[in-house]
Amino acid sequence: xxxxxxxxxxxxxRKVKERILNHVSEYVREHTNNAMIGKLVSVTIGDTPxxxxxxxxxKKAAEEVGIRFEICNWNATASQEExxxxxxxxxxxxxxxxxxxxxxxxxxxxxxxxxxxxHPLKDIEGMNPAxxxxxxxxxxAMAPCTAAASVExxxxxxxxxxxxxxxxxxxxxxxxxxxxxxxMAEGATVTVCHHMTRSVAMHSRRADAxxxxxxKPNFLGPAMIxxxxxxxxxxxxxxLGADGKTKIVGDCDTSAVKxxxxxxxxxxxxxxxxxxxMLMKNAIGAHQKQQKAGWLTG
Amino acid sequence: MKIIDGKAFxxxxxxxxxxxxxxxxxxxxxxxxxxxxxVGEDPASQVYVKNKGIQTKNAGMNSFEHRLEEDVSEKVLLxxxxxxxxxxxxxxxxxQLPLPKHLNENLVINSIDPNKDVDGFHxxxxxxxxxxxxxxxPCTPLGCLMLLRExxxxxxGKKATVIGRSNIVGKPMFNxxxxxxxxxxxxxxxxxxxxxxxxxxxxLVAAVGRPKFVxxxxxxxxxxxxxxxxxxxxxxxxGIEKSKLVGDVDFEAAKxxxxxxxxxxxxxxxxxxxCLxxNTLVACCRTHNLAEPQELVL
Numbered sequence: 001x002x003x004x005x006x007x008x009x010x011x012x013x014r015k016v017k018e019r020i021l022n023h024v025s026e027y028v029r030e031h032t033n034n035a036m037i038g039k040l041v042s043v044t045i046g047d048t049p050x051x052x053x054x055x056x057x058x059k060k061a062a063e064e065v066g067i068r069f070e071i072c073n074w075n076a077t078a079s080q081e082e083x084x085x086x087x088x089x090x091x092x093x094x095x096x097x098x099x100x101x102x103x104x105x106x107x108x109x110x111x112x113x114x115x116x117x118x119h120p121l122k123d124i125e126g127m128n129p130a131x132x133x134x135x136x137x138x139x140x141a142m143a144p145c146t147a148a149a150s151v152e153x154x155x156x157x158x159x160x161x162x163x164x165x166x167x168x169x170x171x172x173x174x175x176x177x178x179x180x181x182x183x184m185a186e187g188a189t190v191t192v193c194h195h196m197t198r199s200v201a202m203h204s205r206r207a208d209a210x211x212x213x214x215x216k217p218n219f220l221g222p223a224m225i226x227x228x229x230x231x232x233x234x235x236x237x238x239x240l241g242a243d244g245k246t247k248i249v250g251d252c253d254t255s256a257v258k259x260x261x262x263x264x265x266x267x268x269x270x271x272x273x274x275x276x277x278m279l280m281k282n283a284i285g286a287h288q289k290q291q292k293a294g295w296l297t298g
Numbered sequence: 299m300k301i302i303d304g305k306a307f308x309x310x311x312x313x314x315x316x317x318x319x320x321x322x323x324x325x326x327x328x329x330x331x332x333x334x335x336x337v338g339e340d341p342a343s344q345v346y347v348k349n350k351g352i353q354t355k356n357a358g359m360n361s362f363e364h365r366l367e368e369d370v371s372e373k374v375l376l377x378x379x380x381x382x383x384x385x386x387x388x389x390x391x392x393x394q395l396p397l398p399k400h401l402n403e404n405l406v407i408n409s410i411d412p413n414k415d416v417d418g419f420h421x422x423x424x425x426x427x428x429x430x431x432x433x434x435x436p437c438t439p440l441g442c443l444m445l446l447r448e449x450x451x452x453x454x455g456k457k458a459t460v461i462g463r464s465n466i467v468g469k470p471m472f473n474x475x476x477x478x479x480x481x482x483x484x485x486x487x488x489x490x491x492x493x494x495x496x497x498x499x500x501x502l503v504a505a506v507g508r509p510k511f512v513x514x515x516x517x518x519x520x521x522x523x524x525x526x527x528x529x530x531x532x533x534x535x536x537g538i539e540k541s542k543l544v545g546d547v548d549f550e551a552a553k554x555x556x557x558x559x560x561x562x563x564x565x566x567x568x569x570x571x572x573c574l575x576x577n578t579l580v581a582c583c584r585t586h587n588l589a590e591p592q593e594l595v596l
Contacts, residue, residue: 112431129425129433136424136469137404163488171476173429180472181428184463187488189495196455196479203481 011156011232011263013149013270017061020152020277025065027284032066036296037287038097039068040124041090045083045109046076051102058100061276067097067283080109084117091119094295098124098286100279121289124282126178135178138185141285147179148281149274150211150232151186157230157263159208162187167204169193169220169251170213175234179211200224212251220252228262234271300558302445302524308568311444311594312357315575318591319358322583330582331360332390332416332574333382337375337401338368343394350392350571357575362388372401376409383411389585390416390578413585416577419466428473432584434577435596439471441569442503442524443478443596449558450501450522453478458501460484461492461512461546467505467526475501477596492516504546514551523547523559526566 028037040062042055055071062069074086090096099118105111115127123131126144135143155161166183170176171194180190191207193200195214201224204210212220213234225231235251250267258264265271290296322328332354336347347363354361364378382388391414397403407415412422418436426433446453458480462468468484475482480501485492496502496516504512505526517523527546532539545562553559560566576594583590 112429129423129429129431130421132425132428133421133423134425136428136473137421137465163490165490177428177473177476181469184469184484184486187486189483189485189489191481191483192476193481194476194479197481198455198457 009258009261009263011153011230011265011270013153013265013273016152016156017273017277020274020281021061021064024067024277024280024284027287028066031287036094037067038093038095039070040098040100040283041070041072041096042100042102043072043074043087044102045074045078045105048102048104050104055102057276058279061280062283065280067280076106078109080113083109083114087114087117091117091122096122097290098122098283100125101127121286121293121295124279124286126282127174132178135181135185138181140182140185141289142282143182143278144174144178145275145278145282146175146213146234146271147182148278149271150175150179150213150234151182152274152278153232153265153271154183154209154211154230157209159230164188164209165191165207166209166211167191167193167200167207168211168213169200169204170215170234172213175213179213183211214251216251217249218251218253220257222253222256222260225257225260227260229260230263231257231261231265232271233265233267235267236272299553299556300449301553302449302522302558302560302565304441304445304560304565305568307445307448308441308572311569311572312353312575314591314593315572315579316357318579318594322586322588323358326586326588328582328586328588329358329360329387330389330579331362331387332392332578333362333364333385333388335364335366335375335378335382335391335393337366337370337394338398340396347394350574353571353575354578357579359575359578360387368398369400372405375401375406379406379409383409383414388414389582390414390574392417392574414581416574416581418470418577424470427470430477434581435474435573436466436470437573437577438467438505438526438566438570439474440573440576440596441566442471442526443474444573445524445560445566445569446501446522453480453501456480456500457498458482458503459496459499460503460505461496462486462505462507462526464505467503471503471505474596475503502547506546508546509544510546510548512547512552514548514555517552517555519555520557521555523552523556524566525549525560525562528562528567 059069099122120128120130126142166188168180183190204224209230211232217237233250233252241247351361382391391410407419412420415434418434423433458475460471463486472484493516503524509529525545525547532541543563
């Protein structure tokens with residue numbers, strides 16, 4: 001049933017990203033005249049230089065599709081209540097299409113409180129419990145971006161999701177679990193493995209597709225997959241290369257797994273770029289939902 | 299092989315609830331209250347609602363029944379729910395499903411205050427449960443989990459298979475088993491080799507609504523089986539045709555292979571109502587900042 005691409009086993013995340021962004025910019029062009037498309041607001045709290053690169057990528061993607069992108073930095077000493085009030089203001093602001101809370105945030109603020117404070121219709125990261133609840137109930141318009149990106153890449157193989165046997169390795173709240181629900185909504189048979197699973201290999205070796213998000217370099221080796229299976233690598237790990245420089249690798253032993261797998265996503269260049277694209281896709285999901293809710297009339 | 303006696307277990311559970319209700323009545327002068335809304339004349343629903351009312355009162359709680367005509371308008375129903383949301387004597391609200399076709403079930407459920415949503419179906423509760431936060435947990439899966447903890451003990455690392463991906467049983471069950479660190483597979487109508495997957499499972503939870511769907515030889519030796527199905531079938535006994543209730547598992551064929559199995563009736567069924575009472579009590583404790591009865595929450 002599996003038909004590996006012999007020529008190029010890598011699923012090109014950048015190509016998928018461009019396709020999604022093209023689709024989004026088309027939507028934006030079509031709607032600019034009749035229903036206002038507001039701006040995206042990125043919020044950092046305190047000094048967080050480590051997220052600058054992500055914000056830059058998000059801003060670039062937003063500019064590419066024609067959505068305004070505003071960068072807000074709030075004071076590190078702001079109380080949780082103040083931050084919540086600020087978010088409330090963004091909820092109430094008609095000009096704001098969606099809100100992104102960049103992490104990390106200061107320790108005295110509970111991230112979950114903030115995630116719950118964003119209105120579900122502006123929650124383009126898919127982090128509000130109500131957004132997660134929608135995913136569980138198979139309303140998948142605004143899913144957590146990384147989980148959504150991994151499913152998008154899996155679909156890129158052309159494999160039929162209905163009845164596909166997928167093993168999801170990792171049961172984190174922001175990736176593993178929502179990805180499992182997204183794939184289940186598409187008709188896949190999903191098994192979720194994690195650190196307490198007795199033999200991950202026993203499960204992963206029988207799967208048509210393996211999605212891995214454990215945060216351990218070289219976790220998934222060639223002996224753990226069925227020949228021809230699709231492998232989606234969500235891991236982003238910083239390791240020291242042979243040349244003494246740090247480099248980014250995923251959770252797979254990519255070069256070895258590539259020899260056995262039918263398809264594999266590279267790291268970098270796989271899930272990462274598509275994640276940013278899904279954020280923009282969620283932005284139009286938000287626009288559609290807001291329009292349907294009657295927010296954008298007049 | 300052990301028959302898992304849900305009736306006896308739920309009896310013990312209801313005693314514990316009753317004791318705790320007595321304590322908070324005496325210490326805080328508060329009586330937990332459950333409001334049940336029934337729309338229409340569906341005979342099965344009427345039986346359920348009647349039983350819920352009786353058991354609520356037996357546990358020492360207040361029971362409020364609201365019956366609406368089959369053709370009631372959505373506005374009247376939503377107004378009633380809003381009134382119950384505001385009513386300080388009501389700690390739990392249950393709207394008996396299914397609702398007549400002209401009413402939007404999702405809208406109605408999501409109009410219930412999440413803190414009073416004792417069915418645990420509101421999208422916020424679904425999301426909270428999914429992200430490991432304090433929430434209301436759907437009654438049937440909660441009852442199944444209590445039985446599993448009792449008969450299996452530590453669930454961590456066990457291979458569990460949930461048969462059926464419904465919003466009310468399959469998906470929340472998947473969630474709860476993941477929380478217990480089981481390795482979980484959800485199989486459903488699109489799954490290709492259900493038999494093989496079931497055969498490799500230490501725990502089976504069947505919730506498909508089809509009599510004898512799970513065959514005796516699908517069961518791994520020593521497995522624990524929770525049968526959520528309630529199906530009415532006709533049988534001929536001594537030449538007389540009668541109807542009886544059966545589960546989704548071929549009980550006679552499976553019982554000797556399994557280590558433990560729930561019967562139908564008398565297994566999961568009585569646990570569901572007991573968990574509804576437990577949720578009402580928990581909701582009341584949370585509203586009034588009283589200590590939550592530990593054995594009744596996750």
